[in-house]
Structures are given as structure tokens and as C-alpha cells.
């Protein structure tokens with residue numbers, strides 16, 4: 001047995017995710033949960049429902065979270081980190097409030113949250129903090145004693161997140177036909193969000209065109225492109241592109257869209273493209289539908305060879321990164337001086353979201369941040 005690792009003051013980890021349907025009957029209620037009060041056009045919802053039905057009404061995300069839970073528990077056990085791991089979702093069972101109630105019943109008092117989103121943005125960060133505040137409010141109304149909740153920092157530039165994606169891009173390049181491999185372009189893809197949300201993503205100091213959301217993705221893309229050049233000796237051109245746009249057409253969202261980009265690059269004479277979904281922690285429906293189905297069909301029409309590279313998923317290096325992030329945060333909470341681990345030019349992200357970080361359209365209470373109404 002290795003020496004025990006010290007996660008004090010924390011007594012539990014909570015994997016906090018999006019949730020997804022597990023069968024055809026779940027699809028409509030799931031979409032209602034996702035879109036409550038979010039102003040998404042009906043046509044778009046019908047369209048997205050079809051994506052889920054095409055896959056038997058089952059989102060891949062829950063299975064991927066179960067695999068991640070297993071990888072985390074195995075990594076912790078192997079390294080002597082005695083920290084129970086729980087799982088709760090925003091939009092589907094196991095629901096966050098139920099998990100939190102269970103954690104309180106189990107006597108958990110200091111909870112650290114790992115969200116399945118690596119970057120700053122309202123959808124990927126503050127909205128999860130709002131969900132935590134809602135869950136705490138629900139438990140408070142039940143008369144329960146509330147635990148203290150902190151959220152792990154953004155891990156987009158942690159080597160345990162970046163390195164598996166480097167390997168994925170290398171595998172995709174290797175998988176392309178020999179005659180087009182060296183000329184391949186890399187399209188780093190992430191979820192489009194309204195430009196107004198991007199511009200105010202991250203701490204106030206990062207607000208401006210694209211905000212922390214775009215800046216962080218560009219840093220990861222550059223890191224992967226540099227690592228690929230080092231490993232292959234080929235300088236592949238790349239661009240950050242977007243997918244899965246959902247809002248009304250008159251509201252500007254981040255562009256270019258992956259499909260338009262494929263068309264444009266093909267017209268410019270690019271012989272092949274690797275689509276690298278750096279914005280996603282695992283092979284979500286957005287990856288399976290928008291890239292593997294829609295964009296791949298588009299490329300087929302164009303006669304453009306494409307490959308989609310792997311997401312991090314339950315890679316053991318990612319599980320190890322989570323362990324390191326927990327120990328780093330625990331040491332910081334204990335007042336120890338510790339240098340946080342991060343690649344790239346931006347440095348390690350903040351531990352605690354400051355006031356004004358990723359504001360929502362209509363301000364709501366958010367836990368686990370400087371503006372949290374909870375201790």
C-alpha cells in the first residue's frame with residue numbers, strides 16, 4: 001500500500017455532469033429539463049430530439065460518467081487517496097439534489113466538485129454553480145444541515161487533459177490515407193455559445209472579444225498543435241471552429257461552424273481534416289451526432305477525407321489529473337504554498353470564481369464562488 005494521500009479538509013468528491021436520457025421515453029422530459037427558461041426555438045428541439053432517437057433514445061453521457069467514476073475510484077484506491085466519489089446531474093437522474101441529500105445523510109461536510117466541463121463559460125461553469133445553489137436551497141428547506149461545497153478549478157490546460165487529446169490527434173492522423181496525411185488540417189471544435197456569453201466568460205479581467213472561453217480553447221489548440229508538430233515533424237495548419245449552435249438565428253453565436261469550415265477548407269484545396277473535439281470531456285451526443293454523423297456526412301459529400309479524434313473520456317491520465325487537482329486544492333485550503341500544474345500561456349485557472357465570473361442573463365444565486373450566499 002502506498003502512503004495515504006491527504007485530501008483534508010475534503011471528505012468527498014462529487015462528479016457533477018449534464019445528464020442524458022437512457023431510453024426513448026426519457027428524451028422529451030430530458031429536453032424539457034434542459035431547455036426550461038432557456039428560450040430555444042421549438043424547431044431546434046425537435047431536431048435535437050431526433051438526434052437522440054436516432055441513437056435509441058440513449059445519450060452516451062451517462063455511460064461515460066459511469067466509466068469515469070470507475071476510473072477515478074480505481075486511481076484513488078491505487079494511490080491511497082481515501083475519498084468517496086458521488087455522481088449527480090443537472091438534467092437527468094441521478095439528479096444533483098438527490099445525490100447531495102445522500103451525501104449529507106452519509107455525513108459528508110466538505111465536498112469538492114468536479115464538473116464535466118473543462119473551460120470557463122456560463123453553461124460549463126456558473127450554471128453548475130447555480131445548480132449547486134438550487135440543490136442547497138432544497139436541502140435547507142428540508143431542514144438539513146448544509147455541507148460546504150467547493151468546485152475544482154478549470155482543467156483545460158492540465159497535462160492529464162491535454163496529453164490524451166494529443167494522442168488522439170496523432171492516431172487520427174495516422175489513420176488518414178498516406179497521400180493526404182501530411183497536408184491534413186486540424187479543426188479544433190467546441191460548443192458554440194452566444195458571442196455575448198463568450199465575451200463575458202471567465203473573470204471580469206478576461207472579458208472582451210471571445211473572453212476566457214475562446215482564449216482557453218485557443219491555448220489548448222496551440223498546445224496540441226505544438227505537441228503534434230514535435231511528434232510528427234509536420235506543422236499542420238489549424239483553426240478553432242464551433243458546433244452545435246442552438247439559439248435563434250438573429251442572435252450571434254461563435255463561428256465558423258464546423259460544416260461551413262469543412263466546405264471552405266475543401267474549396268481552398270486542403271486534402272484532409274482531423275476534427276478534434278477539444279471542447280468536450282467525453283463523446284457526448286454533440287460529438288456522435290454533430291461531428292461523427294453530420295460533419296462526416298458533409299465531408300463525404302465533398303469527397304474530403306476526415307477523421308474525428310478521441311475525447312479524454314475515462315483515460316487513466318485524466319483520472320490521475322483529477323487526483324492531482326484534488327490534492328492541489330486540498331493543500332491550498334490547508335494554507336500550504338503549492339504551485340498548480342498547468343501547460344500553455346494562461347497559467348492555472350482560479351480556484352474560486354470571483355464576483356462577475358461568467359454572469360448569467362438573469363442573476364441567480366450560485367454556490368462555490370466568491371459571490372456564494374452559502375458558507
Ligand SMILES: CC1=C(CCC(=O)O)c2cc3nc(cc4[nH]c(cc5[nH]c(cc1n2)c(C)c5CCC(=O)O)c(CCC(=O)O)c4C)C(CCC(=O)O)=C3C
Pocket residue numbers: 018019020021031034035038040044045048059060061116117118121123124191192193194244245246247279281283284285286
Ligand atoms: C458550452 C456548452 C457545453 C460544454 C460544456 C459542458 O459540457 O457543460 C454543453 C454541453 C452539453 N450540452 C448538452 C445537451 C444540450 N445542450 C443544449 C443547449 C445548449 N448548450 C449550450 C452550451 C453548452 N452545452 C448552450 C449555450 C445551449 C443553448 C441553451 C442554453 O443556453 O442553455 C441542448 C438543447 C437543445 C440544443 O439546442 O442543442 C441540449 C440537449 C449535453 C448532453 C449531451 C449528451 O446527451 O451526450 C452536454 C454535455
Ligand SMILES: [Fe+2]
Pocket residue numbers: 123191
Ligand atoms: Fe449544451
